[in-house]
Every structure is written in C-alpha cells, then in structure tokens.
Amino acid sequence: MITPTGRLVCPDGDETAIVLRHRDRHVELTRAEPGCRFFRVEPTSDPLVWTVYERFVDEAAFDSHQSRVRASDWGRATASIERDYVIESAAGSG
Template sequence: MSKITLSGHIEVPKEDLNAVLTELPKHIALTHQEAGCITFTVTQDSDNPQRFDVYEEFTDKAAFEKHQARVKASHWGEVTKKVERFYTVTES
C-alpha cells in the first residue's frame, strides 16, 4: 500500500469566507476521525485571508478516496463548492 499526500492551497471567494471559517473546525475534526488519516491541516494565510494552505496524508488510496467522497457529500462540500483548488496529489 502507498501513502497518499495532498498539498497545495484553496482560494475562497470573499462572499464565502465567513461560511468557510465557520465550518472549517468541524471539517478538520471530522477528517481527523477518518480511518486512514495520518495528518490533515488547513491554515489561513496571514497575508491573504482568502487563501488557505492545505496538507493531508492518508495511509492509502482507499482511505483518501473515502475522504474525498465524504467531503463532496458533506456540508463542507456545499460551503466550498465555489472555492478554487490548487492541489498536488502524490503516492509514495
């Protein structure tokens, strides 16, 4: 099995920023509870409040895919549907 790492950032439209900030702690907590989550961080950029750096590691592709499916079907997925994502996903 290969570990999956996602790194990059998201850019949140100004009109969605408050909703994203409100929902983010729940999204982080739920992700940390997922089977296969090694690490998951989302950090708001101090110079650009609409940019959030994202880093996550999952034990394998199956765990990562379950995470992606949960996110798409969650309230977080709804809140962030207009967010631009700039990610690199690697397998090691």
C-alpha cells in the same frame, strides 16, 4: 501514502466566512477518518487564501475521504471555492 497539499482560494470575504464557519468541524471529521494521518487547513497572510495539508495511508483511505467530503456540509458550502492541489503518492505505510 497519499499526500495532497494545496490551497483554497476564496474570491471574496463572503467565501472566506464560509471557510471559517465550516473549517473546524471539517478538520475534526477528517482527522477521525480511518486512514487519515494528518490534516490541516490554515490561513495564510492573504485573508482569501488557505493552505491545506493532508496525508492518508493509501488511495482507498483518500478516496473514502473524498466521498465523505462531497456529501458533507463543508463539501456543499465550499464547492465553488477554487482548489489548487498537488497529490503525491509514496509506497509504504510510514
């Protein structure tokens, strides 16, 4: 399993609006990907910060996700937003 967790840190309300505009479709498309076991992008008490929780069955599924995201509306629209992630890897298919 590959489990990225982290935050999106928007510099201002304009960037937050971009996240809001694109988030639902991004979550929908990601959850439909082969190998995606879990995916959430949620607001925090700070309106400029979002938590991100992901889980993919293996590195290949995660790499495929990353490729799709780079070419997506979400990827282009949020490219300048700071990301602060930790990626954990664990054996097994749980």
